[in-house]
Every structure is written in structure tokens, then in C-alpha cells.
Amino acid sequence: MKLLNASGCLDALTAPEIANRLDAFVTKTITPLPRDGNPPVRIAEVEHGMLNAIGLANPGRERFLAQTLPRLRGALDVPIWVSVGGFSARDYAETCAALEDVEAIELNLSCPNVDEAPESAAEIVSACRAATTLPLYAKLSAAVADVAAVALAVQSAGADGLSLINTVRGMALDERTLKPVLARGSGGLSGPALKPIALHAIHACYRATGSPIVGMGGVWSGRDVVELVAAGASHVALGTVLFADPDAPTRVRAELVEECSRLAVAGVDDVFARAHEGAGIPA
Amino acid sequence: MRRRELLSVLACERVGRYSLVRVERGGIDPGIPGQFFMLEAPGRLLPRPMSLCRAPEGELWFLVDEIGPGTRAICAARELHVFGPLGNGFDLTVERPLLVGGGIGIAPLPYVREFLPDTPAILGFRDETFVDAAALLPGAEVVVEPTLVTELLDPSLDVLACGPEPMLDAVRSLAPTAQLAWEAPMACGYGACYGCAVEIDGELKRLCVEGPVLRDAA
Numbered sequence: 001m002k003l004l005n006a007s008g009c010l011d012a013l014t015a016p017e018i019a020n021r022l023d024a025f026v027t028k029t030i031t032p033l034p035r036d037g038n039p040p041v042r043i044a045e046v047e048h049g050m051l052n053a054i055g056l057a058n059p060g061r062e063r064f065l066a067q068t069l070p071r072l073r074g075a076l077d078v079p080i081w082v083s084v085g086g087f088s089a090r091d092y093a094e095t096c097a098a099l100e101d102v103e104a105i106e107l108n109l110s111c112p113n114v115d116e117a118p119e120s121a122a123e124i125v126s127a128c129r130a131a132t133t134l135p136l137y138a139k140l141s142a143a144v145a146d147v148a149a150v151a152l153a154v155q156s157a158g159a160d161g162l163s164l165i166n167t168v169r170g171m172a173l174d175e176r177t178l179k180p181v182l183a184r185g186s187g188g189l190s191g192p193a194l195k196p197i198a199l200h201a202i203h204a205c206y207r208a209t210g211s212p213i214v215g216m217g218g219v220w221s222g223r224d225v226v227e228l229v230a231a232g233a234s235h236v237a238l239g240t241v242l243f244a245d246p247d248a249p250t251r252v253r254a255e256l257v258e259e260c261s262r263l264a265v266a267g268v269d270d271v272f273a274r275a276h277e278g279a280g281i282p283a
Numbered sequence: 284m285r286r287r288e289l290l291s292v293l294a295c296e297r298v299g300r301y302s303l304v305r306v307e308r309g310g311i312d313p314g315i316p317g318q319f320f321m322l323e324a325p326g327r328l329l330p331r332p333m334s335l336c337r338a339p340e341g342e343l344w345f346l347v348d349e350i351g352p353g354t355r356a357i358c359a360a361r362e363l364h365v366f367g368p369l370g371n372g373f374d375l376t377v378e379r380p381l382l383v384g385g386g387i388g389i390a391p392l393p394y395v396r397e398f399l400p401d402t403p404a405i406l407g408f409r410d411e412t413f414v415d416a417a418a419l420l421p422g423a424e425v426v427v428e429p430t431l432v433t434e435l436l437d438p439s440l441d442v443l444a445c446g447p448e449p450m451l452d453a454v455r456s457l458a459p460t461a462q463l464a465w466e467a468p469m470a471c472g473y474g475a476c477y478g479c480a481v482e483i484d485g486e487l488k489r490l491c492v493e494g495p496v497l498r499d500a501a
Contacts, residue, residue, distance in 0.1 A: 014474030014492050028477075036480075036487045043470050043478030045329045045353060050470060054477045057487065175351055191328055243471035244329050246366065247287060 001229055001268045003249060006216045006239030007083035007106060007139070008054065013068070016075040018242070021249035024078050026237065027068075029085035029108045030095060034060035044172040044181040049191030049218070050240055051170055053184040056085055061095050069102075079103035083139070089127035097131040105134050106214075109154070110141035110166035121150055122157040129158030137214060139163035142201040148208035161212035163237070164201045168194065191240040194218040199231045203275055206232025220248075222255025226263070230274040284312060285473070287321075287366035293342065295358050299415025301387060302358045303336065304345045306365060313338035314368025316375065316395040317445070317464050317496040320345070321472040323364035324356035330364065331357060332469045332479075334391035334445070334495070336419065346390040346419070369472045370495050373462050375399060377441035382420070383432050383454055383461075385446025386413065391464060393419045395443060407432040407450065433457055464496045 002023035011028070012019035019025040037057030044051045059068055072080055082099055085108040086092045096105055107128060109121045125138055138154040140147060142165040151162055167188025172181045180186070198217025206213055215233025218240075219225060225236045241248045256268055265271055293305040304322075311320075313335055322345065323330035331353050337344040343365065349355045357363065373391075375398050382392045382404035389406050396402055404423035407430075408414050417425045424435055433453045436442070442461035444454045451463045465483075467490045470476035474492040481490055488494065 008477070009475060011474045037477065040479075040481055041468055042480065043468055043476060045327070045470075048328070050329055052470075052476070052478060054480075057477050057480065240328075240470075243476050244323060245287070245364075246471075246473060246475075 001225070001233075001272075002235040003225075003253065004081065004214060004235060004237040005242060006237040007108065009239045009242045012072055012076055015246065018246050018249065019075070020077050022078055022238075023235075024081055024103055025072070025076055026081040026106060027064075027072070027083050028058055029056050029083040030058050030061055030064045031056055031085045031087075032061050032091050032095065034058065034063065039183045041181055041183050042187070044187070046170070046172045046189070047193070049170075049189050049193035050243075051172055051182060051187035051189055052167070053182045053187035055184070058085075061098065065098055081106055081137075083108050084128075086124075089124045092124050093127035093131040096128040096134070096136075099132065099134065102134065104137055104160075105132065106137045106139050106163050107159075108139050108166070110139055122153040125154045125157035125159045135160040137161040137163045137212075139166055140201070140205075141166045141168070142197050142217075143168050147201045148204040151205035151209050151211070155209045155211055159211070161214065161234075162205055162209070163214040163216065164205055164233075165194065165198045165217045168197060190218070192218040192220055195224060195227075199227060202228060202231040202233050206273060207276060219252070222252050222257070222259045225252060225256055226259050226268055226271055229268050230271045232273050232276065234272070285367055285369055286311060287364060289362055290343075290365050292361055292363055298346065298419065300348070300413050301416050302347045302349060303419075304347055304358060304363075306343045306345065306363055308338070308341050308343050309365070311343060311365055312368055313343060313394075315372030316398060317372030317391050317443075317462075318368040318370050319472065319491075319495060320365050320367030320369065321469070322357050323366075324353070324360040325362065327353055327356050329353070329470050330366065330472065332369075332466075332472050332491070332495075333357075334464065335368070335394050336390050337393045338397065344393075346387065346416070348387040366472065370491050371493070373443050373464070373496050374498065377443075379440045381405070381437065381440035381442050382423075383436060383442055383444035383446070383450075384420075385432060385444075385450040388444075388446030388450070388464070388466070389416060389419065391445055392443075396420065405432045405435050407446070460498075462496050462498050465490055465494050467495075 038055035170189035195218030215228035321330035445464035
């Protein structure tokens, strides 16, 4: 089990000491052209989670490759995963073709501006598969009728693994004005509220595909890591918890040791897919 | 060097409409005036950014406006996670400093006076019910709306200002080289969340790493 960060939840250039406590660093999503992102207010704390509407702010592919990536390589002792976004299969494929010497590529197929129909996700993966030999992880949204069907479609199109899950769209209203807090109105819900949704998506997609899965969604403790791995995640990413607790990578690992001891297993990999053991558990 | 510690709240005292939260210092470096700390109350998911108000021996003081559940939880807490110091503070190597504060934006100015004693100050408040907080800056000139701080401001001085955006914009138009401490909601305070981006002169800046104090008209 590798411990990663969820894309967009850590900047290794402003906090290399935190990124280096992970097993790999995942970049913020890179799009072909630079994006400022959405106007403020972009974040809000809500019951059991937070909303964000950052809007894929990033320097764009050209500047990322020329400036950001070399600086990341200089700052990091751990492998780099690059999160790739776009608005067409060609956008994604061109960025994939330009990447080399990174551990993996995560395809962000679940940003609000991308059609999430399985065919569309599969088309993007297929174009990227043709453009690179690097491992491709497809990051899917759980806010679809059948996430396992999308997982099967992207697996058939050549994805090596899955990243599950992205945020789920939500809204918060101001205490006094009763208007949306976020300037954009809605945003992606993350944090502890997501864990049951993530557990289900991981369970369903592992059962359907058997693909390696990076599990994420509301991981706050070592116990949460154990549960995602038991559902079928090979690796686990920390997201919103990094905002509240920059020491989370170290703390979660320590809790993981305690939790494994409590469960009488040698390591967390010993509970991998345990939720699937026994007959008759429906996905 | 920034660090995060769980520290005891020594007291929470009313200062007019605001609350002064006094926290034990622990091993936290109080930093430079204008820098900030993320304060996380038990039971809340995310911390809140607060600039340091004063740093008496062994303590850290934060001036908090209880505007929602997060800030109310900070004022009710017996212990807080404190992470900092964060961001860029004021450049104190100025010859003729003048402090300008608006509303809860007066928060970092008493700490500036610990470095630059007797610096003159102009404070503006929405109405009389907020004025008690001016006691944190003895001798300050105080105005209440509709009078604005800019009506008393001598733009030839080296202005260090913190307050609501319209006040900072007005100060900047009079004194283009003023050092301005801006405010934005933040989830992390250290560059991870991109939540605190504000548009200044057509460019989005992450206030937590590029600010909160921006100089020379940004």
C-alpha cells in the first residue's frame, strides 16, 4: 500500500517536507492552457466536509513542463504522478504524450466540465493509451448511476488502474443571507462525508474490474486507510485532511501500525479486499 | 519556522464586539507582524486563519470576530491546534510608519507596535458598538462611519494597513506604496488548497503564500 496525496490537496513546492513523507506525490490537474480558476469565494466548511470550487487553476501544460515539473523533481525525493485534465480526448492525449520520467499519470475524468458518460471516459482513456506507455489511472466520479460500468469501460480502453473517488457536487448557504457561499454556487464536497461513498465505489469497481485502485475520499485516520484497503484499494490518498493537519502523513502511518496490531495483521496489505471474502456479498 | 501544536486556551476575553483569545505559546514562533496562524477548534473539520494580535511572554493573542460556527468554536475552545507562523508579514524597516485598521482588521496592528512602539494609528469602525476594540491601540485616532480612515490619512507616511477590501482599495489609491494585509477564506494556510486566491490587478494570488501582506500596489 502506497500513501499518496489526492490531486489538488497539496503543493509540493510550498510544502516539500510534507510531500516527501508520502510514497508518491500527485500534482494538481494540468490542462493544456493556463487556468486562473474560479473567482473567490472558493471554499466553505460544511457539516462533515468542505466544498471547493477552485476550477482547475493551473499554469497550463507548457509552463508545467518547462518550469513546474523540473522544480518538483528538485524538491521531491519521492516519485511524481501527474494529474492530467482537459476538455477533449485530444487535450488529454497530447499532455500524456509530452510526459516522461514520471511514475504514473492520473486522468482526471471527473472534473465538472467533462462528460462523464462511460463512452466519453473510455474515449479519453483510449486516446491516452495510444499516446503513452506510462501507467494510466482513471480518476472517476462516484456521482453516476453505475460507477462499476464506467470502471469496466475505462479498463477495456486501456486504463491500468482507477482512482476513486473525486468530489461530489454540493452547495452551502450563508448563515445570514441564505445565498450560496461559493461564488460559483456549487462546488465539490470532500472530507469525512465522502467515506461511505468512496467505500462503495471502491468495493464495486474492484469487484467489477480487479484493477489496482488508489482509494480516496474522507480518509482522516489509520482506520480509514484500513477500511479503503479492505474494500479493494491497493493504495490510499489523503485529501482534505492535509488542509487541516499537515502532519497527517506521519500521523496516519502511526495510527495504521496501531490499527494493524489491533486487527492482529502484520501490515495493511494483509486486509486487502477482505470486504469481498465469503460468499454472497453483493457489490 | 512554522509548526503545529495543540495548545491550551488561557482565556477568552470580550473586547467590545470582538473576542481576544489568549493561548499558551508552547514552542510556536510568534513570527513577524502580519503573518498568520491557522487555529483549529476541537470538533471542527477545518482551521481558521488569524493574524497574531499580541505576543506577551509565553502567550499568543488572537482577536476574533465570531461570525460563524468556526470562529464561535475557536472562542469556546479549551485547546486549539495552532499552526504557523504562515505567509508574509509587514516590512518593518520603514522610516515613518502609520498604522491603518478597519474593523477586525485592527487585529495585527498591536503586534506591530511591539516592534515599532508609539507608531501612530488610525482606526475605522462600522459603528460605535465596535469602538471598544480601539483600546488595544492606545492613542489611536478613531473614526466611525460615515467618516472613513482615508479622510485622516497622510499619504506621505509609510502606511501599514489591514481591513476590509474597500478600505484597502481606498488606502491604496491614496498611498500606492502602502503595505496592505488582505483577508480571504482559507482551508490550509500553506499553499495546498488554492482556496484563498484573490484577484488583485487582474491576477489571482494565493494570499497564504504570496500574502497576506502585499506591497507596492501588489
